[in-house]
Amino acid sequence: MSLRLRAVLIAGVALALLWTLAAAWMLHDVHSRVDRTLDQRLAMSARMVSGLMQRATLMPAGPDALLEPITVGGGQGIACQVRTQRGEIVAATSGAPLAALDVPAPGFADRHVDGEVWRTYTLRFGDHYITTADRIDERGTLARGILLAAGVPFVVALLGGLLALWIGISRGLAPLDALRRTLQARDAESTEPVDGAGAPAELRPLIDALNGLLERLAAALGQQRAFTDAAAHELRTPLTVVDTHLQVARMAAGPDAESLRSAGEGVRRLRHTLDQLMVLTRAEAAGGAGDACDSVLGAVGDVIARIPEPDRERIALEVSGADAASPIPHSMLVTALRNVLDNALRYGGQGPVELAVRFDRAGRRVAIEVADRGPGMSEAELANAGQRFWRGASSRDGGDGAGLGLSIVSAIAGRYDGTVELNAREGGGLRVRLELPAG
Structure with missing residues (x-):
């Protein structure tokens, strides 16, 4: 769960709980x-009716003077009636459901009439009882309306x-997201410190710790590369001496010449492995500023020129598109x-080797394909393929490779935003496609 969602959930649950209470x-x-x-309204209505009765002719002169009760219109859920002590109704609102009740006792009371609950207030006024009432469900509706409005x-x-x-x-997490994008866009080999300018105070300790880690990582990688380079250089000197002595011994040897030749071949393979390790170390390190590649075709020409003549004749070169520079160092x-x-x-x-160099129209990428007709x-x-010190069957069955060529x-x-693809060819053989940036 993200920090943003967690914070919103915590705050939302807390606010919902507090507001529910x-x-x-x-x-x-x-x-x-x-x-x-x-209740105050019921009591006030009853007193108001009693005041009106004092000034009106609603009160008969005697108990026998009442002919017909007076009926006036009433509202829904509200009722009022006037009774004598004997229970005779003097006046009432139309549709009042309180006629079936006995003479009520003065004060407030809850009464059930025709399946409905009424809140009543009775006021004794001389020989009469004034009862005002309203329904409880109307009170609930009023309360719910108020609560809904609020x-x-x-x-x-x-x-x-x-x-x-x-x-x-x-918005508060935006600097953290910017830091994530910065680290995600970085090269795997980059150990430069992260710029913490403008970062909030809460994020600066994290950036400082990250820069410290990158500094220690850069030191460790530098030591590793320096050790590999130094070890390869130190081993090349004794190997050269051993190879020289083997050559001298081979010239003077008789029956043991074959053993000396095998020993010399082993020394040569070991020297080749050390050279490959040094190349791999340089490939993983930063390239020099003075080693720019101004022409991809120039680099292809340099490679072909270093190949011995018999093998050079086997190469069939095909070029499409205009030549371009490359951000990859020439070496x-x-x-x-x-x-x-x-x-x-x-x-x-012993078949031909097809070398194709294709530049795209924009001059931004170059694809170099090398295809052979070997066992594949x-x-x-x-x-x-591409794992360090891994060798294919053809290499293990007599080749002198160390399993570092494709790794290099x-x-x-990978260091310069390129890709390597290996595919088997129809009819036998292998095709290696190397796509690199250009321009």
């Missing part, structure tokens, strides 16, 4: 106040508050192309 308290208080106010703004405010909280938290591009071509010439049999690779071998190509392509 406030609504429950308000509901109880509204009901109490409505009942008290309506509750809708509360709900709107709650939803609006949650929306404002969501927007506010999103790194030459190294990648040389490794791909060496593999094709070494393990592709199986699907399992294609899945493992992948490292160079």
Whole structure:
């Protein structure tokens, strides 16, 4: 769960709980106040009727003087009637349901009439009883209306508050999201410190800790590369001495010349492996500023020129599109192309090797394809190709490779936003497609 959603949920639950308690308290208080106010209205209505009776001719001169009760219009859910002590109705609102009741006792009371509950107030006025009443359900409807009128703004405010909280938290987390995008856009080998200018105070300790980690990582990577480079250089010197002595011994040896030749071949392979390790170390390190590649075709030409004449004649070059520069250092591009071509010439049999260089129309990308007609690779071998020190069947069965050639190509392509694809050719053979930035 995201921090934004978690904060909104916590705040929303807290606000909903608090407002629910406030609504429950308000509901109880509204009901109490409505009942008290309506009770006061009943009592005031009864006293007002008694005052009118003093000035009107509603009161007969004697108990036997009443001929017909007076009936006046009434509202729905409201009733009023005047009775004598004997229970005779002197006056009443039309449709009043209180006629079936006995003479009520003075004061407030809740009465059930025809399945409905009425709140009544009775006032004794001389020999008469004045009863005013209203229905309880009408009181409930009034209370609910008041609560609805007051509750809708509360709900709107709650939803609006949650929306404002969501927007506010999103804006507050914007620096963290910007930091995420910055780190996501970085190269895997980049160890430069993160710029913390303008970051909020809460985020600065994280950026400082991250920069400290990057600094320690850069130091560790530098030590590793320095160790690999130094170790390779230190091992090359004794290997050269051993190779020289083996050559001298081979010239003077008789029957043991074959053993010395095998030992010399092992030394040569070990020297080649060390050279590949040094190249791989340089491929993973930052390229020099003075090693710019002004021409991709120039780098292709340099690679072909270094190939021995018999193998050079096997290469069929095809170029499409206009030549362009490349952000890849010249030496790194030459190294990648040389490794791909060496593999094709070494393990592709004696057939031709097709080298195609294709520039797109915009001059932004260049695709270099090397295809041979050798034994190729199986699907399992294609899945493992590119791993360090992994060798295919053809290389293990007599090749002198160390399993680092494709690793070097992948490292160079990955560092400079390129891709490497290996595919089996129809009819046998292998096609290596190296797509790199240009322009």
